[in-house]
Amino acid sequence: MGSMNAVEIEEAISVLAERPFDPTEFPYAFLQAFGNKETTLSRLRAGNTNKSDVGGVLQRNNIHLAVAPPGEVSAKLSQLRESPATTKQKAKFILATDGETLEAEDLASGEPLACAWDELPDHFGFFLPLAGITTVRQIRENAFDIRATSKLNKLYVALLKENPAWGSDERRPDMNHFMARLIFSFFAEDTGIFAESRLFTDTVSRMSAADSSNTHEVIGTLFRAMNTKHADRENAGIPRWAASFPYVNGGLFSDKVDVPRFSRTARSYLLQVGSLDWKQINPDIFGSMIQAVADDEERGALGMHYTSVPNILKVLNPLFLDDLRAKLEEAGDNSRTLLNLRKRIARIRVFDPACGSGNFLVIAYKEMRAIEHEINRRRGQPGRPSEIPPTNFRGIELRGFAAEIARLALIIAEFQCDELYRGQKDAIQEFLPLDAENWITCGNALRLDWLAICPRTGTEVKLLGDDLFNTPLDQPEIDFENAGGETYICGNPPYKGRNKKDSTQKGDLAAVAGPRTSKHRTMDYVAGWLLKLADYISAVPGTAGAFVATNSVCQGEQVPVIWPLVYERGVEIFFAHLSFTWSNLASHNAGVTVVVIGLAANGTRSKCLYSGTSMRLVASIGPYLVPNTTVIVKATTTPLGPQKKMYLGSMAKDGGNLVMSLKAARDLVQNHGVNSAFVRQFFGSEEVIYGKPRACLWIDDSHADSALKNAAIAEIVERVRRFRRQSDAPSTRAFASTPHRFVQLSAASGTRAIIVPRVSSENRPYLPVSYFAAGPVIGDKCYAIYDAPLWNMALVASRLHWVWVGTVCVRLEMRFSYSNTLGWNTFPVPALTDQNMADLTRCAEDILLAREVHYPATIADLYDLETMPDNLREAHERNDEVLERIYIGRRFRNDTERLERLFAMYTQMTANEKRSSTARRMRG
Structure with missing residues (x-):
């Protein structure tokens, strides 16, 4: 199955529906539209994999489809439903068509589909599970937005091909203005804002020549008309x-009204876009997708820019919407209480300082309008004009086109809400002319003063850029009166990890955090928004805010860098969503692992911690998003508890020369006269987990001269020397003088070692850990505890340690990135008796023995969640039972209880360590 996104699938289905119906070819063309490769289709055509028993095409675990005689589609669908092959081959869908009508059924849900053949593109979302796309329900609800995005992209690309200068930095704003004007025109002609349906599209079609020679002039004239009283x-x-x-x-239509020239193809695409039903537009979703149309870097990911409403509400509901709904519930039908709530809502400002195309602002606006409408209904005023001004929904966005679309999306959302709650007549009557106020600022949010854009009293906006809506930079005070109102800051700032920031972004963080810490270089980019939010909250009483952030800001070394700076502003976390995937429309796309963090002034809000659909009230939420503790774990060079010291493995920095495959090593010994004493097994993370050791040359200084007499070794060592000399890193170049050995050697290895890979999957129930009796070289992709009692392995292999490392160490997406100084040395272990150590040693032995039964199965094989052998699972359960009884006399109920206990112990142990250190200094 190929990897296609929803836009590509919509496009393929549209092409299929436009062609003359070919009954022989249809099943294969349909499957190809959903990403099936030609090799798969060839096997189906040949009958090798086609399991149909009714003369159709049946793809196992996918779909059973057939072409029906004219007028017999329903009968054919029944035949497909009753087919034994449909059941036996576990088909998810059945589909029948005669080229005039089409019927289908989702066999899992029983949901039917019936439509005319040419309406198939409107229903492509029904079949998206065939392409492995999981956000199907949300996509199907927004199928129009995907179709419109696809068509607009074709138009955009065709116009740039005809007008290459419009793609330059100088003309790109003009192109973006033009696209925004088109979108407004298409929306207006389908919603009654224009006097006639399809007025814009039909006028362009009628008045412009078929050869497109004057299309630009016709559109320019219409734009001028809309800008003239x-x-x-x-x-x-x-x-x-x-x-x-x-x-x-x-x-909207002022300033330049020049229009790019059209080719025949571009004119055709324009009329296709106009033929869509723009009443279906979802401004909260559409904007986030079409911003990719105007972004060269993002156009390759067209259709993947999708932020689901449920995810946005994970931010907005706990931030303030849940409270408004609760107050509405409390008010009942009390007219005075309802009136006060309505006045409160009208003064609330929502500010998104990374607003993109405005989806957070639009959702907030629509949800608040729904609450206001319910207030009006209860007060007997169902059609009352809204008192919620769109100017209370403010944003900052770096990209000009996205900023323009954000305001356009809010304008469309306002009209749709008026139409829904007041009726089309009143909505249209009051919609035009638009006012000229602007409330979306185009600029760099980390360089701008948020108080200038969303000031304390709300009476003035000082900074506004020259944009599509023709707001001059020096626009005088706009009366956005909001005295006494609440301000809620929200959004989804850019995801840029510490090592992926460009020079501008590094400068942005330096401007925000540089005056406070020299470690700002180690921060993720989103940290800048968290710090600015903390500053704003401390300056404006009653403010609260919440951002979606990469979960790395709540893990590992970033925590002690970022969070003390937040806390020093008198700000705390008052709600959080634990890690979840912020995914998009791409097929098989894992998305980004994020958290939601809500901040407010200390002591002003109750604390709520969300995980999936569950919510827990807690006393406090720490920076690791652990309940009832705010402690920050700091790396330490020695263990806090009785566990033995763990070392990083040896680092080669060899350009792939000293480390080699076992086959290459055997060749050196057998065919090139290399002394086998210079060759040792080598283990890094992959080698430990997948049981596939490599080899390395291991030559200590005392034997270097002897080893280099061998020509094969001398050649390898010379390649290492050249690699190190050419390195950009001074530390690597310094080791060019000793190319026969690794640049960093681990602690002197003894007869045995406990090995922990540095990076491993989060999908295993326990961290991978292995035990070597003697011999191998442990690479720097692993940590090792040398010559340690085996009970140390029982600690690493426990659920307690899995939970601790997963919380305090860095995660790569969701994968574990182990650290000796941050994960092992800080792991709170109580004082152990001799009996405790003996019991844990036996547990570690039992785990190793249970693995041995399944030799040659590897750690990767044995620790698969679904197929983990019973005896190994039982050995780990016994290990957990023994260890957890040492901690609290019983098993922990869940991971949350484990973390709370571990953090409490860490707090106590570090306090004891601090007291001991102070006492030692005083004695000294």
């Missing part, structure tokens, strides 16, 4: 055929 049109030379277009104002 009716009384002034005669003097402005607006022709009669443009007279029925309304005066839009609001700056």
